[in-house]
Amino acid sequence: MSKKKVALVVEYKGTEYKGWQAQKYDVPTVQKYLETALSKIAAHTVKVVCAGRTDASVHASAQVVHFETDAERSEKAWTLGVNSNLPKDIAVVAAANMHSSFHARFSAVSRRYRYVIYSSPLRPAIMSKEVTWTHKSLDISKMQQAAKVFVGKHDFSSFRAVGCQAHTPVRTILNFEIYQSGQYIVLDIRANAFLHHMIRNFAGVLMTIGAGEEEVSWARKVLEARDRTKGGITGPPEGLYFVDAEYPEEFKVPKVALGPHFLPYFEEPSYELPS
Template identity: 35%
Template sequence: MVNIKLTIQYDGTSYCGWQKQKNGNSIQEEIERAIKLITGERVNLIGSGRTDSGVHAKGQVANFLTDSNIPVDRFKFALNSKLPRDISIIDSRRVDEKFHSRFDAIRKRYQYIIYNKKIRNPLYRNFAYHVPYFLNYKEMEEATKYFLGSHDFSSFMASNSNVKTTIRTIYTFTIKRTGDLIIFSIEGNGFLYNMVRIIIGTLVEIGSGKLKSDSIPYIIHSKNREAAGYTAPPEGLYLEKVFY
């Protein structure tokens, strides 16, 4: 048995998300189908974590065990020839048989892109969140620093989640403006369900003046989902990199 690690990019627009589901096409399923086509094996593809419908990836990671003797660096080309055009394997390599994409991930980086202009841009419609009103960049930048470090992020978790601990550590959180785009980059040891999107929704409420940047510590302390902002939509979110 060989353990193969894949690095994957996808446009999540047409999928129900990473994870297999009864209704709707998943990215996991598409890749398992492609693996079956080239190896004849029905494998269980383990992803580093789920992404929701409409969320994209520039560097999702997954692994699977195989008996196939296809040279491992050829796997990416073989799989790409069987995959739809909105999914691409950018790297395939052999890893230790104990490697597990989810359990061994020590850090993840997400990107979130806002298109900040009065009128929508059709070229970004599936790839950035359109915010048509003025956003105070300075205030949002000011707010990012409160997220750094280890905190109980219950306020920034979808309310129906079920996890052992809600404490997470954020290492970096940057914001950059280029033209009409505002690009956030956030790196942490892990993220709760919808955490990035709720953080962004909260920052947009800060940028629009509904909340103050220094309210973040209170929102964190409240451990109350209601205290934070809304959940920003999926189309602006990218899983950029998983670290091991």
């Protein structure tokens, strides 16, 4: 029997996990729990590939994965059945059979993250692990001006982690929007791909500028320095969400509402897939 390829859209709260990727040591990861649950439903060992790995304490509202199976199962089995075997903070929210050429990582033409900041003099209790809290008042207009510098194709060496294993620091930022609703400030970033800690380093620079501790022009200075030591602090992981991976239309990857779902609706700019 020939194997079929199945794509899933997965949502998870990363607080209790050591990141997405399964590790050789026995530590909790999202991939480990998802593969275990899928293997029970498929009745054979399942290995998954994701669109973009996430670090410890980072969340996802629409992580895309694929796996191969020779098991005959319904969409409900890959959603409701798998969810019954998952921890409460991981859930499959969509599933679909895919063409054999589909690859969750290599077929993706862009990825999108949102970084959620909660700006308030007092720390939150209810969302303490789902947002990045700052007691400082942030000037969103300055942050928006600074973020424009990052749009386009650049060498982002100043924004990559020291241990980043990417072959090149060059990435293309397709859109960088910043929204505010009440005490939430959201960095909404879409790119062809990202470097390790890239978004959290963007957040660190923009929060510093928003707090008035550096001028708007500092963003360009950091970018052009191509030196991580010039880039200031790395933002905490708690506010970071993987919210979308985009694919050519012919693959018909399931789409879900853009998250994280506690946020108010923001007017969406018109986007085009990169060529």
